[in-house]
Amino acid sequence: MDADTGSTAPQITPEVVPVMPATPIFTSQTLTIAAFSLAVACLAILIFFTRRKSRSKGNLLLLVGPPDAGKTAILSTLVYNQTLPTHTSLQTNVSTVALPEVKKTLTVVDIPGHPRIRDQVSEYIGDAKAIAFVVDASTVSRNGPAVAEHLHIILNALTSLPPSQVLPSLVILAHKSDLLKSGTAASATSESLAINRVKTILERELEKRRASQSGGVGVEGLGEEGERTEMGGLECSGEKGVFRFDAWEGGEVLFLGTSVKVGQGVQEEEKTDTDGLSSLRQWMGDA
Template sequence: MEDDASAPTAPPAGATTTMLTPQTLTLASLSLAVVCLAILVFFTRRKSRTTGNLLLLVGPPDGGKTAILSTLVYEQTLPTHTSLQTNASTVALPALKKTLTVVDIPGHPRIRNQVNEYIADSKAIAFVVDASTVSRNGPAVAEHLHIILNALTSLPPSQALPSLLILAHKSDLLKSGTATSATSEALAVNRVKTILERELEKRRVSQYGGVGVEGLGEEGERTEMGGLECSGDKGVFRFDDWEGGEVLFFGTSVKVGGGEKGEMNGLVSLQQWMEDNA
């Protein structure tokens, strides 16, 4: 009996065959596109993390922003006055042989939104709160901070979020059972954090109910802003659960008109953060 020449030849033992169907090619193309997109986003975000070289000082008027700026720049606190102009100065970081530009943005309602002009190039935003008066000014301070939180979470996905620092400033004015500066700073941080969480939660609940929140910049103005989303239980606003990222708190103080050149006063924690993250 003759062999059939047209019969298919069996593959060798142990060999595998791959069928390239149109469906397989389509899936492979989609997978490759997803991988390429992920790589593109990764390197775009890395670039945005390395280009920011600004530290923005923001917050309500009379919180101490300009005094902090002069201390960081001149290592000496100079007398200051309320200004409606943005100030920018370069701070030297000798240990790193680097510099960091610090921008002081006034807190007046008419110009505080200038933060949006600098936020894309910032490494961090330091929100300065007068810890000695926040108990009575809580709603106004929270309204200003809400603007910052909204601006941060409104950045495009390719833009890495700048770090958010909240400075519980003038901590030396708080009275405690002991005289240590560390205790005063901890007391200031706890007070500022507690009051701001309470006031921001009020704003979140008002917006959730569809009534909007009152903007203190214009009489009778009501607005709706995002930036208060949290991952915790029932979405209650807590800085530890804020979806915009980590929020760091520092207790700070300066001696206006006093202190010798080279003395950082109560800004050691902020200065250390700058050196670690510049």
């Protein structure tokens, strides 16, 4: 009862609402899933742009091979349409070759074959679109081990590229094919004889290197430098993994027979249908 008015008012008791603990929006499980999803997304983006970059790179043709194989003569013929007299080079030559048939140009890098310089291929191979390994078909019978050693370096460099890198195309040029006589078979051309000789000898010598490595003794005394090496790059599918270019796990290897004549222009050669680099030009246009 109110003392002043004498009226009676109901007593209101405030309702107490129990306070419940707030449920956390992000649990440890939720955070883990989110972090994992973010990591996967970032990795996918990184792989996409890495592959995109690697596929967009590469406008170089590398001319590699032993000394005196004819690399510089090939380069001068491609650039000037005339084979100029050359000498053993100890520095890298870089020139641009026009391919009017396919309306494009290709930068050609001639890397010397001297053992102390040939490793420069590693500086260019990441930007290479194609590699031409030049072999003197007229002398490969006597210097096969040294040529195979050099080619082994190239094959190892190719198979050592990152998985995201598109491997450059590889062609082996059986050069100076015009020096071989086709008297052994009436239907055989000098180019086919050169290819068969180079391919047979290189497969034999590379198999020696592969077998030596698989035996756990490394490769020793099989090359020009006589150095021991544990390089890879000779893996092949098939029975016992015997080295064969057709079974090489690094990809397809093409063989072409080529030749040039010092002092003779391409236009002059075309009159007799003896342009010794026509197959190489076609390959360069398709590469």
